Amino acid sequence: MPDDRDNRFASEEGTEKYKGIPLFHGMSPEELSDSLAHLDARKRSYRKGTFLLRAGSTTRCMGIVLSGSVTIESTDLCGNCTILSHIGPGGIFAETYACLEKEVLLVDVRANEDCVILFLSTECIKNQPSVPESWQYKLVRNLLMISARKNLLLSGRSFHTASRTIRGKVLAYLHSISLQTRSDAFDIPFDRQQLADYLNVDRTALSKELGKMKREGIITFRRNHFGIRPHYMDEIFP
Amino acid sequence: MPDDRDNRFASEEGTEKYKGIPLFHGMSPEELSDSLAHLDARKRSYRKGTFLLRAGSTTRCMGIVLSGSVTIESTDLCGNCTILSHIGPGGIFAETYACLEKEVLLVDVRANEDCVILFLSTECIKNQPSVPESWQYKLVRNLLMISARKNLLLSGRSFHTASRTIRGKVLAYLHSISLQTRSDAFDIPFDRQQLADYLNVDRTALSKELGKMKREGIITFRRNHFGIRPHYMDEIFP
DNA sequence: TTTAAAATGTGGTAAATACCACATACTTGT
DNA sequence: ACAAGTATGTGGTATTTACCACATTTTAAA
Numbered sequence: 001m002p003d004d005r006d007n008r009f010a011s012e013e014g015t016e017k018y019k020g021i022p023l024f025h026g027m028s029p030e031e032l033s034d035s036l037a038h039l040d041a042r043k044r045s046y047r048k049g050t051f052l053l054r055a056g057s058t059t060r061c062m063g064i065v066l067s068g069s070v071t072i073e074s075t076d077l078c079g080n081c082t083i084l085s086h087i088g089p090g091g092i093f094a095e096t097y098a099c100l101e102k103e104v105l106l107v108d109v110r111a112n113e114d115c116v117i118l119f120l121s122t123e124c125i126k127n128q129p130s131v132p133e134s135w136q137y138k139l140v141r142n143l144l145m146i147s148a149r150k151n152l153l154l155s156g157r158s159f160h161t162a163s164r165t166i167r168g169k170v171l172a173y174l175h176s177i178s179l180q181t182r183s184d185a186f187d188i189p190f191d192r193q194q195l196a197d198y199l200n201v202d203r204t205a206l207s208k209e210l211g212k213m214k215r216e217g218i219i220t221f222r223r224n225h226f227g228i229r230p231h232y233m234d235e236i237f238p
Numbered sequence: 239m240p241d242d243r244d245n246r247f248a249s250e251e252g253t254e255k256y257k258g259i260p261l262f263h264g265m266s267p268e269e270l271s272d273s274l275a276h277l278d279a280r281k282r283s284y285r286k287g288t289f290l291l292r293a294g295s296t297t298r299c300m301g302i303v304l305s306g307s308v309t310i311e312s313t314d315l316c317g318n319c320t321i322l323s324h325i326g327p328g329g330i331f332a333e334t335y336a337c338l339e340k341e342v343l344l345v346d347v348r349a350n351e352d353c354v355i356l357f358l359s360t361e362c363i364k365n366q367p368s369v370p371e372s373w374q375y376k377l378v379r380n381l382l383m384i385s386a387r388k389n390l391l392l393s394g395r396s397f398h399t400a401s402r403t404i405r406g407k408v409l410a411y412l413h414s415i416s417l418q419t420r421s422d423a424f425d426i427p428f429d430r431q432q433l434a435d436y437l438n439v440d441r442t443a444l445s446k447e448l449g450k451m452k453r454e455g456i457i458t459f460r461r462n463h464f465g466i467r468p469h470y471m472d473e474i475f476p
Numbered sequence: 477t478t479t480a481a482a483a484t485g486t487g488g489t490a491a492a493t494a495c496c497a498c499a500t501a502c503t504t505g506t
Numbered sequence: 507a508c509a510a511g512t513a514t515g516t517g518g519t520a521t522t523t524a525c526c527a528c529a530t531t532t533t534a535a536a
Contacts (some may be wrong), residue, residue, distance in 0.1 A: 076410050077409045080406075082400065084397065096386045104418050106418075107397075130372060131372065132371075134370060137374065137375050144337060144378055144382045144385060145338070147382060148385055151385055151388060151392065154389065154392035154396055155344075155392055156344065159312060159322070159345075161396075162399075163438075164438060164440075164523080165492070166492080176344050179293060179343075182294070192513070200400055200401075200402060201402070203514085204496090204514090205495090207514060207516080208515080209492095403521095429483070431484095439523080442525080443523055443524065445484060445485050445486080461532085
């Protein structure tokens with residue numbers, strides 16, 4: 001075990017610093033205190049590189065990054081380690097596993113740098129109180145929003161990477177952005193390398209395919225500004 | 239507009255038939271009635287093939303399939319239509335979009351056969367009551383469970399399809415199952431075609447790669463029963 | 477049991493992609 | 507303006523995969 005210490009959260013401690021955390025959004029100071037008390041809140045410190053949670057284990061706690069940052073990693077059977085996401089201050093992790101019963105973690109959570117984590121037990125949201133407290137309701141409601149938001153990102157990516165060809169992935173992605181912005185021209189939030197990583201393809205192969213699509217008149221782009229030919233499908237299927 | 243009719247839900251109507259619906263899990267008859275009343279529940283019927291929701295639009299309602307079934311579909315810029323999922327009686331759809339504000343749908347929802355849908359407005363969970371009712375708490379709590387469960391499935395698939403090679407996808411998938419079952423031998427819930435679809439690869443290419451891996455001694459399989467060589471990574475990285 | 481139907485495996489080939497090396501363009505700081 | 511560093515594009519090649527046709531095995535039905 002590393003040098004982390006268990007620190008039972010003292011409710012007398014100030015709650016101002018938790019104001020910006022999405023999980024506690026919309027809570028009064030009293031509701032925040034109630035939450036922390038009932039969630040069996042514990043602070044723990046970790047040194048860079050140590051594991052907070054391991055794949056194959058289970059957890060009844062979710063974690064909130066108070067300082068520093070953690071990475072969500074996955075190691076396959078060959079030992080290849082992939083960083084799935086990076087979570088900084090205010091961010092939450094393992095909430096999906098903590099909300100469900102006995103789900104085995106498929107990923108590792110590791111300290112990307114020295115960090116302080118607030119662990120919160122989800123026991124109290126698993127029982128069904130006859131008269132729910134306002135802090136309970138708001139907590140679960142906030143969790144739902146966080147979960148739904150993550151859901152949207154995941155299903156989007158799952159859809160964008162579904163096609164077997166680079167062209168298909170690019171078109172699926174650009175089509176989504178087009179629907180979201182309700183426009184045929186838009187900026188994307190990725191550079192080439194990031195877009196390639198997002199679509200799970202090689203960067204140079206992506207550049208080549210983008211160039212080909214531009215020559216064919218399907219899309220236009222310059223840096224991270226893209227345009228798609230409107231009604232492209234109408235021309236292909238007249 | 240098709241032949242669907244708006245039917246304001248009458249709270250006097252029996253609630254027994256809603257008992258098995260996950261969204262209403264753990265609710266008393268009174269809580270169920272309260273929910274239906276406050277959620278502005280409306281029944282609508284659709285003929286096979288008609289669209290319930292269209293990509294590019296927004297919705298403040300989630301839908302519950304009371305009878306029949308619907309498909310979640312996606313149409314790309316080239317007109318290729320992909321069926322993303324199939325939702326039968328008791329199933330819920332569009333809840334992610336309905337819970338978040340003004341999110342544009344990236345998929346179509348279409349009647350797979352003649353069906354009856356219960357639409358529920360999510361307005362009442364968006365405001366923050368000072369004293370939450372028990373039906374409100376249970377509803378949001380159930381939504382959270384549904385969302386978290388879906389989240390787990392989505393992140394799993396996203397991870398399993400991340401590798402660029404078929405072998406990598408297969409190993410990622412089998413490793414997950416191995417962690418979940420805490421075993422080196424297990425049955426998978428897919429036949430070859432379904433596994434290929436899940437991993438976004440060609441079925442015959444999958445069969446070939448599986449055969450190659452078996453010859454190399456990495457895995458064993460027979461039909462849908464698979465085994466992985468324990469500590470495979472230790473041998474590769476001694 | 478026999479037959480049909482479905483699931484799975486295999487071979488061959490064209491197409492797509494990853495990967496490498498490197499050229500060009502753009503950005504930033506001095 | 508210049509240089510250094512980063513981002514992006516291109517050419518060539520080996521690898522991987524999709525796709526087709528078809529063999530084999532397994533399951534279901536008659």
